[in-house]
Amino acid sequence: MSSSRRNFLVAGIGLPALASASRSADPEPQTRARRSSDVQFEYRILGKTGLKVTAVGMGCMVTSDGSVVERAADMGITYFDTARGYSGGNNERMVGAALKGKRNSITLSSKSHSATGKEALNDLDTSLKELGTDHLDIWYLHAKTKPEEVTDDLIEAQQTAKKAGKIRFAGVSTHAGQPTLVPWLAKNPNIDVVLSAYNFTLEPAVTTALEQAAAAGKGVVAMKVMAGGFRTIKPGDPAYAKLKQDGGLLAALKWAMRNPKVVNTTIPSITDNDQLAENLTAMGHPYGAAEEKLLAERLELIRPLYCRTCGQCDGACRQGLPVADMLRILTYADGYGQFALGRERFLELAPEHTSVKCGDCPSCTVQCPHGVKVVERLIRAQELFAC
Amino acid sequence: MLKLVFGAALVAGVLAAQSLPAPTCTLVPGWTQSGPARSYVSDNLFEYMDGNAEGYLIYGFQKMQGVTCKKGEVTFVVDVSDMGDADSAYGIFTANFDSRQPANPVGMGGQIQPRRATFAKGQYYVEIGANPEGDHTAALTEWITALDKTVSGSTTVPPAMSWFPAEKRTGLRLVPESALGIRLLKRGYVAQYDYGKAFVVLEASPESAAAVIQKLKTRFGENTPATIADEAFQANDKYLGKLCFFRKGRYIGGYTITQDGYDGVALSKALADKIQ
Numbered sequence: 004m005s006s007s008r009r010n011f012l013v014a015g016i017g018l019p020a021l022a023s024a025s026r027s028a029d030p031e032p033q034t035r036a037r038r039s040s041d042v043q044f045e046y047r048i049l050g051k052t053g054l055k056v057t058a059v060g061m062g063c064m065v066t067s068d069g070s071v072v073e074r075a076a077d078m079g080i081t082y083f084d085t086a087r088g089y090s091g092g093n094n095e096r097m098v099g100a101a102l103k104g105k106r107n108s109i110t111l112s113s114k115s116h117s118a119t120g121k122e123a124l125n126d127l128d129t130s131l132k133e134l135g136t137d138h139l140d141i142w143y144l145h146a147k148t149k150p151e152e153v154t155d156d157l158i159e160a161q162q163t164a165k166k167a168g169k170i171r172f173a174g175v176s177t178h179a180g181q182p183t184l185v186p187w188l189a190k191n192p193n194i195d196v197v198l199s200a201y202n203f204t205l206e207p208a209v210t211t212a213l214e215q216a217a218a219a220g221k222g223v224v225a226m227k228v229m230a231g232g233f234r235t236i237k238p239g240d241p242a243y244a245k246l247k248q249d250g251g252l253l254a255a256l257k258w259a260m261r262n263p264k265v266v267n268t269t270i271p272s273i274t275d276n277d278q279l280a281e282n283l284t285a286m287g288h289p290y291g292a293a294e295e296k297l298l299a300e301r302l303e304l305i306r307p308l309y310c311r312t313c314g315q316c317d318g319a320c321r322q323g324l325p326v327a328d329m330l331r332i333l334t335y336a337d338g339y340g341q342f343a344l345g346r347e348r349f350l351e352l353a354p355e356h357t358s359v360k361c362g363d364c365p366s367c368t369v370q371c372p373h374g375v376k377v378v379e380r381l382i383r384a385q386e387l388f389a390c
Numbered sequence: 391m392l393k394l395v396f397g398a399a400l401v402a403g404v405l406a407a408q409s410l411p412a413p414t415c416t417l418v419p420g421w422t423q424s425g426p427a428r429s430y431v432s433d434n435l436f437e438y439m440d441g442n443a444e445g446y447l448i449y450g451f452q453k454m455q456g457v458t459c460k461k462g463e464v465t466f467v468v469d470v471s472d473m474g475d476a477d478s479a480y481g482i483f484t485a486n487f488d489s490r491q492p493a494n495p496v497g498m499g500g501q502i503q504p505r506r507a508t509f510a511k512g513q514y515y516v517e518i519g520a521n522p523e524g525d526h527t528a529a530l531t532e533w534i535t536a537l538d539k540t541v542s543g544s545t546t547v548p549p550a551m552s553w554f555p556a557e558k559r560t561g562l563r564l565v566p567e568s569a570l571g572i573r574l575l576k577r578g579y580v581a582q583y584d585y586g587k588a589f590v591v592l593e594a595s596p597e598s599a600a601a602v603i604q605k606l607k608t609r610f611g612e613n614t615p616a617t618i619a620d621e622a623f624q625a626n627d628k629y630l631g632k633l634c635f636f637r638k639g640r641y642i643g644g645y646t647i648t649q650d651g652y653d654g655v656a657l658s659k660a661l662a663d664k665i666q
Contacts, residue, residue, distance in 0.1 A: 065444055068571035068580070070629040088442060091486030091506070093561075122523055146440045178440040200441075227441065272444065275568035342437070 043287025044079050049110075049267045050222030052172045052195050054140060056082040056110050058260050058286050061279075062226060062270040063098050064089045072101035075279050076109055084198075084226075084270045085134075086114035086145055087126045092133060099134035106136050112198075112224075114145035114176055120160030127164055141196050141222075142170040148180035150187040158193050172196055178227065181205075185212035189219040200227035201266065203258045203298050206334060210265065217265050225269045228259035251301050253281055254294035261290035303374075316377065319369040322359045325352065326369055326377060333384040342387070349388035357389055410452075411514070413468040415459035417536040418529075424465065428456035446471065448566040449485070450478040464526065466533060467519040475513050476544050481564030483510035489561040489582075494531075496538050498547050502527055507534050512543010553664040554581035554588050555657075565589075570630060570646065574602050574609070578642075585649040586631055588661055593640045596620070603637045616655050619662040624655065634658040641665050 045058040060082030061075050072083065085098045095113060102109060113134065115126035127142060142164060144157050153175055161173035174196035177184050181199055188194045189212075197216045201209060202225075217223050229252045252271075259269050273279050316326040329349070336345035349357060361367070361381045369377045415423040428438065431453045435443040438454070456469035473479040480498050486508060487493070487501055494500040497511025505520040507530040516537055520526035554562055561582035569575040569589050578591030593599035603621060607613050610625035610633065619638035626632055627646070634654035635644035643661050645654045 064441065065448060066571075067565050067568040071571035074571075074629050090445060091488060091508075093485065093488070093563075119522075125523065178436075275571045275573045277568075277573040 042078070042283045044283075045286040046081075047263050047267045049196065049224070050217065051220035052141075052222050054110050054172070054222065056268045058263070058268055059256070059282050060084060060110075060224070060268045060270040062272040063094060065272050065274050066094075066097070067274050069097045069101035071273060071276055071279060072098055073105075074276060075273065076102060076105045078279070078283065080283075081108070082110045082112070082224075082268050082270065084112045084224075086116075086143075087130050088114075088116055088145070092129070095130055095133040099136070103135055110140045111136065112141035112143060112174070113139055114143040116145040118157075120154075120156040120163075123157055123160045124164060127160075127169055131169060138168055139170045141172045141174045141198075143174040143176040143196070143198055145176050147175050147177050148184060150184055153184075153188070153191075153194075158191075162193060172222070174198055174222075174224075176226070181212045182208040185209075186215045189216040189221055194221060196222035196224060198224040198226055198270075201225035201259055202228050203255055203302065206331070213265050217267075223265060223267050225259045225266045226271075228269050228271050229255050251297055253285055254290070254297045255301075256282060256285045257288070257290040257294050258298060260285060315372050316369050321368050322356075322364070324356055324359055324361075324381065326381070328352070329356075329384050330375065330377070330380055333380055333387070336387060345384075346388045349384065360385060410455050410472045411470055411540050411542075412455040413457050413470055413537060413540070415457055415468075417540065418459075418532050421459040421461045421466070424458045424460040428454070428458075428469070430454045430456075445485070446482065449482040449564075450474040450566075451482075461529075463522065464529070465521045466526075466529070467517075467521075468533070468537070469517050470537070470541065471515045471517075473513055473515050476510075477548055477564070478566075479510040479513050479515045479543075480548055481566065482515050483508060484563035487563070494534070496534055497541070497543070497545050500534060502530050502534060507531075509534060509538065511538065511541045511545060514541050514543055516541060548579075549666075550579045550590055553590060553661060554579070555660070558584045560584065572606075572609075574605055575642065585652045586645055586647040586654075588643070588645050588657070590641055590643040590661070590665065593642060596637075596639050599637050599640050599642050602642060603635065606635060616658070618655065618659045622655075622658065636662050638662050638665050 046055050047058050048054070049056050057080050059080065061072065061080050061084065063072055063083060063085045066072055076083070083098060083102065085095050087095065089095070102111065111134065113130045115123040115130070117123040117126050123144070127139070130139065131137060142161060144153060144161070147153050161170065164170045165173060172195035173193060175188055175194055176198035178200045185197055185199065188197050197213070199209070199213060201213065213223050256269060256271055259266055271282055273282060320326055329352070332345050332348045336342045361378050367378045371377050412427065415421045430438050432447060432451055435446060435451060435454065450473050452472040452474045454469055454471045456467065459466045459468060473482060476498065483499055487499070488503065491501060491503060494502050494509070496509040500509030501507065504525040504527055505523070507518045509516050518530055518533055520530060551562065559581055563580060564577070565580050566577050569578040569580050569591050570587065575589070575591050578589055581588045593602060600621070603623070607623055607625070610627060613623040613625040616622035616624050616634055616636070618634070618636040622634065622636035624632065624634050630646040631648035632654050633644065633646050634657070635642065636658050643658065643665065645657045645661070647654045
């Protein structure tokens with residue numbers, strides 16, 4: 004993770020907060036309840052934290068008005084997520100004001116992107132002040148992509164905050180690098196919750212990684228569930244607009260929620276009351292054939308990019324290229340934004356492979372059964388990394 | 391997405407032809423570059439800031455040039471973003487502005503805090519982040535002054551900013567979509583007051599604005615007419631409070647009042663009178 008990312012910019016205002024974390028977790032199993040005339044709420048337990056949360060929570064980063072947050076809480080959503088860095092700190096202030104008087108009935112999380120424990124703890128104190136609370140239920144180390152970014156210093160800061168009663172549980176959020184990072188987090192006894200980008204466009208290895216976290220008792224929270232986190236399909240992209248049509252985003256949300264043993268809750272970004280109402284319908288109407296068909300159509304949009312690692316291309320290249328490996332390596336750059344990691348992995352390939360130029364072959368012997376444009380992708384990998 | 395043309399944005403067409411200024415560490419004596427310069431467009435902004443990119447894209451982010459500068463143990467992360475037009479640049483500035491802290495007279499508007507400085511000028515949004523912890527106000531001021539000279543563009547605040555009374559105002563920002571949390575209202579300025587909110591959004595035409603007003607009446611149910619501009623109504627909402635919405639040509643505006651003792655109709659009429 005680059006130290007120059009935006010969250011780094013947030014200044015801390017160190018103010019002490021009183022420690023008080025007296026609410027007990029409610030370890031009831033997954034349950035459903037009808038909170039309004041047309042919404043059936045589904046509740047799940049957030050791993051070993053025991054926190055009972057709605058299967059659809061609320062990501063508040065782009066919420067346009069505090070009244071949407073307040074309405075969501077009244078309608079029955081119980082999990083709200085913000086971060087110190089959102090809108091220069093204004094987002095925490097809006098969320099705090101909106102949830103005033105509702106603190107004891109909701110689960111609240113925030114994040115710090117600070118690189119040192121001292122700065123992170125200052126961020127936490129500022130978050131508590133802005134949110135108008137004396138504790139967070141979950142405090143995430145924000146946007147980590149590699150185990151080495153989750154430093155002992157930061158872990159110690161979380162434990163210090165926990166002992167002081169300023170947080171109940173410690174978490175790590177990640178947008179990229181899950182196949183490596185999440186299994187490492189799963190083994191870390193100090194981490195209670197993993198917040199991960201997770202959507203139907205991501206490769207199966209992400210699901211596998213989250214399964215490991217869930218199996219280890221970590222709470223698993225999914226974000227970027229509408230596929231906005233996939234860097235080739237994002238807001239502003241025509242393909243993203245297509246994803247939003249015809250209930251595609253609702254189907255994407257249901258996909259992320261479909262296995263409660265892997266994902267305990269989701270925090271789709273909710274902009275307005277209309278989106279709030281739509282997202283709530285995802286509970287009580289599980290992922291099914293209609294959604295699968297819809298997402299399959301949407302997946303066509305990214306099919307040329309997306310390797311499912313089925314292995315059917317093994318040995319098919321006349322030059323002996325490890326095609327699936329190279330596509331995966333390219334995903335580090337294109338899918339996860341980790342160019343350096345991609346190049347590092349590429350250069351670990353055998354010299355006879357890194358020196359191949361696919362454009363020199365008159366035709367390609369590799370035909371992907373899932374429609375990945377192999378030649379195009381391999382040429383891109385060679386152009387990106389082989390220099 | 392409909393772009394509001396609140397005065398200052400009228401110059402956007404001229405400014406669009408200007409190239410994005412790339413900050414350099416030599417702008418201020420004593421600073422040296424750390425690492426390569428950065429350049430991002432909307433396609434790869436996620437690579438720089440992960441999910442936070444959404445907060446830029448919704449304000450029309452086009453591209454960014456950035457550089458990291460060092461002086462001793464102090465690091466400044468300097469980024470200049472082209473937001474497409476002055477309205478959007480000022481919009482993202484307002485979204486990140488801490489209304490409890492003073493503003494600085496830079497460009498259309500600026501703010502310098504101990505570890506962070508921002509300003510908007512023309513279609514450009516400029517940010518500096520400082521590390522490590524500490525009060526970097528003096529150096530940030532020096533940098534902002536230098537950057538102001540390299541970034542060209544309008545320094546005129548969008549006229550809409552002057553439409554909202556300052557008394558008891560705690561915030562004023564451009565909401566890029568769904569003003570007041572209502573999708574029908576799309577993009578507009580929203581002012582926060584101790585006693586409620588005021589807003590103005592711009593529709594494509596008087597006809598489309600009239601259609602939105604009709605849909606809003608349906609949405610809020612029971613309502614009573616008010617005599618403001620072209621048309622107006624009052625209603626109640628559990629979360630927004632007592633509403634008074636009006637239409638004046640292509641503009642839709644009004645107040646939401648959550649405290650007793652404030653006359654939403656009178657306030658809305660005063661707001662409508664200011665819209666030219």
